[in-house]
Amino acid sequence: MAKDIRDLFDADNKRPNGTMPNNHEARFLCKLDNALPQEKQAKLSWIKIAASIVILLGITFGAFHYLNNQTQSVQVVDAGVPEDQTKTLGDISPDLKKVEDYYVAHINLELSKMKLTPGEQRVI
Structure with missing residues (x-):
């Protein structure tokens, strides 16, 4: 059962290599x-x-929204309404008038607490 290792190497060397x-x-x-x-290949x-x-749909959707946001611009149109006739929230709804009055009162309260310098007075 035991084989000589030299015989094994000789047999291996006789085999053609690289073909x-x-x-x-x-x-x-x-x-x-x-x-x-x-069947598996078709499924894959x-x-x-x-x-x-x-x-592809995801990239298209993302590009559309990105480009759509880039191209939007706001155009200011002079409607011919003088500045003293501007509309307020109270002109739209009585409920919005209450909200507007609430916030205006709080803003005026905070402004009354401030010590005004000439520079701040110009801004306010």
Whole structure:
């Protein structure tokens, strides 16, 4: 049962190195087809296509919103209304008039507590 190691090395050296059997590629493809059935490959391709579509839609949606926000601009149009006739919240609704009065009263209260210098008085 024991073999001489020199005989094993000699047998190994007699084998041709670097050459493959003639039908190596065909046997490999046959084994590959048996390992991965076509059904799984088809399922994976549909998943890849669906994922690509979702990613493409997401990028398109994001780009649309990003570019839409970049191109929006505010245009000021002179409606011919003098400044002394500006509308307030009270002109829209009685409930909004209450809210406006509440905040105006608190702002006036805080302003009355401030010590005004000439620079601040100009700003206020």
